[in-house]
Amino acid sequence: MLFGTKDTGPVADAVRRHWVDTHLPSWARPYARLARWERPIGWWLLLWPCWWSAALAAIAKGAMLPNLWHLALFFIGAVAMRGAGCTYNDLVDEDIDAQVERTRSRPIPAGQVSRAQAKVFLVIQALVGLVVLLQFNWFSVVLGAASLLPVAIYPFMKRITYWPQFFLGLAFSWGALMGWAAAFGHLGWAPVVLYVGGIAWTIGYDTIYAHQDKEDDAVVGVKSTARLFGIFTKPAIFALYLLATALFALAATLADAGPAAFAGLALGALHLAWQGLILDIDDPDQCLKLFRSNTVYGWIVFGGFVLDAAIGGL
Template identity: 50%
Template structure:
């Protein structure tokens, strides 16, 4: 595969046109905002949702003991939102720094700010440091136990972009990284990690592996040409069967977390709708339809929010 030399004035990706970055952000900031994927907030949502799940489930456990800290939980929820945006942006920036040569050879990513020349490597490194500083401010607002839990995820964040060169399911490392928030709600509210926290985390990991496999099918052919590994390449035509297993196990593990936390009917109803939504994804999947894969991937935000609504209602009405 051959590519043209990157241009410093390369246009924004076609599927980014019309988003808030292109409409409202100053022209000089747009490449950096695209580097952080601010024009594609779905990633921040998917990073944040497990954080909010864990807050809601920890609240439910507190409610069972007669000590729900709703005010504290609302404050932590807001702080988690800020942290998710900052750390997702930093993670995308780090990923693009490491993958800048690969991205230039993949159709969907060659217009990203680094391979297209819109941002220099030095500029990307400075921007990464600024986002890391924002994440540090959020980190220092957490209780001591939660700080250590959060810091434990940094190794995963650092190595994830390299995993596509090493293992056939780099999505597993993404799942381990993106699901870390499933521990954080417990860490800030109860300053401990009870069994439901680990079950929720494990369920979230499998959910992430599933939906990111759907996402990866957009790049399946380019990944094969470039020589990087992906669960989309590994599962190939058996992807639907793998999703049944991944999503099915995710639902079982999350259900076990709910059961151990003493969740009530609202939480189970949310899990039920979440399960139906995942089943719809499996039923509709066509791995050769890139646009459909993107829509199914994005639908996981709504699935996650439905489960969150059930968990919150259950905690509030307990």
């Protein structure tokens, strides 16, 4: 059942000449595209809150490094669950994706995979995520299972509210809770504040991303913060990124972080300000570039947290 695919070519906004399109066998490429393997920015954005939280936990515990085993598990889980989420999203949004220029080349509307094949692939990815989740303590297992609720409702929110990016933030920032829970077996104020900051950050970067599709979205009736903010997107982005930075700094304070962590957040804030300053909401290519640049932001913040843990653990 898994082998009856049809490779009609890359998805419109994929990374060009990616190994998915050059090295995988033709039958596997549609599944890789369904999981967005050729667009790694998605699993990076899902992974960063996990790694930030694990690094803050290391600072709070006085450890020199985050738990490397946990970091590896979060990486595998982020790739698997981001893929599962994208597969689920594409099953729900097939009718919409077929009407939007950027998304009509996705595997399901393009006929590369059938709905039945996509459902089987969804289950396989979810099982990988379950195996990863079961490696943690039971508090983390229950907490991780609870993340399925925002994941399940997110694809429907663009039909109901102009704030689907908020619900994406609920799902994509969940790792801010997981890293801490995996280290301590419970939650505290630091990961909760980090989670709320992650939601603000997610709304910001996904608003930039959504400006690629605003014309098609208006035609098919899809709602987004890009359409809601409109010409006021720049001040909205600055406000969201400022809120995220303030909450990240508060989370670091609650974790008893030192100067290196705040230096990383300050440097990251400059990167976010750069995004807002040069943003042209009518340039889809630039919007995609700025959206992808949040991987750099993630590394900056993580680097600051890890350096702070290393200094504090001496």
